[in-house]
Amino acid sequence: MDPTTGQPVPAAELSLQLAPKRSASGKASTLALEVKQEQLEAVGPVCSTLQEMAESVRAGRAMADEAARSVGARAAALATSPLPVIPTLVPDPRYLNMATRFGLTFREQLTCGFHVHVRVISREEGVAVLDRIRVWLPVLLALSANSPFWQGTDSGYASFRYQAWNRWPTAGPCERFGSEREYRRQIQSLLSTGVLLDEGMVYFDARLSRNHPTIEVRIADVCMDAAHAAAIAALVRALVECAAQEWRAGTGAPRLSAAQLRLAAWKASESGVEGTLLHPLLNTPCPATEAVQALLAHVRPALASSGDEEQATLEVARILSAGTGAHRQRETMLNTQSLAAVVMDAVERTHGTEKTPRHRSRRLQAT
Secondary structure, eight states, rough: OOOOTTOOOOHHHHHHHHOSBBBBSSOOOEEEEBBTOOEEEEEOOOOOHHHHHHHHHHHHHHHHHHHHTTTTTOOOOOOOOSOOOOOOOOOHHHHHHHHHHHHHHHOOOOOOOOEEEEESSSSHHHHHHHHGGGGHHHHHHHOOOOBBBTTEESSSSBBHHHHHTTTSSOBBOOOOOOOOHHHHHHHHHHHSSSSSSSSGGOSSSSEEEEEEEEEEEEEOOOOEEEEEEEHHHHHHHHHHHHHHHHHHTOOOOOOOOHHHHHHHHHHHHHHSSEEEEEEEETTTEEHHHHHHHHHHHHHHHHHHHHTHHHHHHHHHHHHHOOOHHHHHHEEEEEEHHOHHHHHHHHEEEEETTOOOOOOOOGGGHHH
């Protein structure tokens, strides 16, 4: 972002040429190009604790800011640009092909998501995990919401990124698969239509990674606060562990349809954590805090086993108490009447070093 106007700066390629793509530290994030010149992707290392994850996220953001400063800009963790922008394509052959094929959907696409990879022992286990975590993913979207503005106006959504992203033909929730063989069959069925360029365009909210022995959860907005991102990553890992245990124990997957889950994700995109959501198991309207508590109750054994329970619970309480990035953006806009100020505040929060308050929220007491 331009540090004066808040306008996105189309300089990703140049910034990577001028700044190091990798930190001098042995275990640090790396930077990579994404689809548009106004964005950079920070790829973190493998982490085994929530604290490591938080440090990794902050390191990646520091590297992105260093790259941005090399071209006179700053890096902000925003899922959409608050200010109007006509994004500039990175001239990669695949992206040029996508631009021709998908028109305005691709030309307008300037969104930043938060993708979390978690290791699985086999692709069969991975599919079993996907079948069992799908009902919980809308809650993660609500907790991460950080994109209320689109092309200079308040969208009416906490996560408009999710709305914009769902214009892609395979984006959103998927049906249960039941087996790795059925997962592969369905992927091949999608590819055989000729609509997608390749398997990389299978944009499910969660999917098997093509390049790593992981499942990849893709539903969340990039979070303005690094601590929020680390907590959501911990919740994702706990969901994967719970699902794998259920599979090994022979417990079946929840039977909600993709159509029902699309409604749940739409509601999470609209409300964030400040309104009603659809209950992850009952699919009925409930306060957002109730849906979040259901998620925490579900994953609490896995959080405790990994040592993440206290820190993750406290951070989720902070999200419910202080609000998501979307709340922060709207609050700044209300106070300043300036979208440039919204961006500048996001820059400061992106690189902030404030500590998580050490208190328990009444909203998240153990049940």
